Amino acid sequence: MCLAIPGKVVEVFDQQGMRMAKVQFGGIVREACLEYLPETRVGDYVLVHVGFAISRVDEEEARRTYQLLEELDQLTELNAPLVDEIGDGRRKP
Amino acid sequence: MKYLDEYRDGRLAGKIVEEIHRIQTKPWVIMEVCGGQTHSIVKHGIDYLLPSEIELVHGPGCPVCVTPMEMIDKAHAIARRPDVIFCSFGDMLRVPGSDGDLFTIKSLGGDVRVVYSPLDCLKIALANPDKQVVFFAIGFETTAPANAMLVWRAQQEGVRNVSMLVSHVLVPPAIAAILQSPLNRVQGFLGPGHVCAVMGYREYEPLSAQFKVPIVITGFEPLDILQGILMTVQQLESGRAEVQNEYSRVLDREGNQPAQKLVFNVFEVADRKWRGVGTIPKSGYKLRWEFREHDAEKLFDVKEIDTLESEVCISGQILSGIKKPHDCPAFGKECNPQHPLGATMVSAEGACAAYYAYGRHLKRDKDDVKLTAISTGGAA
């Protein structure tokens, strides 16, 4: 569970004053927090660990690492249930 | 048989393997620290490609494995409470405590939820103001920034019904403990790539100097691991002991500084118990006093629970590089991933579980496999 998963940043947005992104991993898009890599732009590839981008990588590195994680069956965390990812998490009226 | 032909670049892998064979003159014991590396080594049979005098031993770098049973029992006691929503990464659900696992607690009506990110707990807490949301914060340095952010945001936003059960561990003190043991056999280390993506590798330099061991920060692709082993053997053969970075395409000496800053704001270094190994001084994090309102151990007065570990289990010696899974009489028999008896079998990244997953409990000895690996791969 210590491994970080590479993905492509497809959208950057603000949530409650926190810099967030939508990151595409293979066919799955999940949110990631960008507070630790604030200069990240749309189109960048980042290593994401439990919902936080921790390091930037290039596209080739991202592709290979993703493939390896897939082989090692280390992508299961991406299947964790969504907790109201779109929206600010406040209770709906 | 798989091995070399399935590498990203089988020719390059073959060249590195040849070079290791060419320069090796003495026996060496090298430890990979990270559980992800262990998994990759066993899956790709990397140890079988090396000269027989180079032994790979498997380190303590699997956070699920080293979480002490007492902590798991504490988590379970909290998760059983009706006023609690207990959140955890998926890996912890199947880890047995003294009495069942989180999965069982959930099936008996406990509100146990798997989260993707610690920040999910904040959302769950806001949506459930009448419940206390407790997050089981385990992990190494890679995970610490994510967990720190949960507590930091909770405090900033005044969300009081979220807390953390912290069981955080750190790599450098574990390396020091291994090297200080009178039984130590490890002469060089492959350092943990993703841990160092956060922390950098500055803090490994004094360790390498004090104990005169090469530490090569390494990724976890098979080619990275082979390259890391080559760099370690080059140092050992030439009598050098320094920190080198094999994984420079991902990390540098300083690491991710914004992440380190928040981690130090939220956590302080504390003694931690490691499953199978015992207490290692200053080897983990606890929440700083300023965040005590979010400290589940303070909020829920869970008594110390006496836990019984299996007597046959030698996982502590496996995690320290003294023994290997095959040295354990229970390996693949009474102890298997469905019924783990000890630390190194509870998660896929533990050495015993990795050996089991790739059928090594069925092999008589590694030489059978070694011949096949080399003949199909064309190395050596």
Ligand code: SF4
């Ligand atoms: S096989 Fe099981 S009992 Fe034996 S050392 Fe590994 S975890 Fe412990």
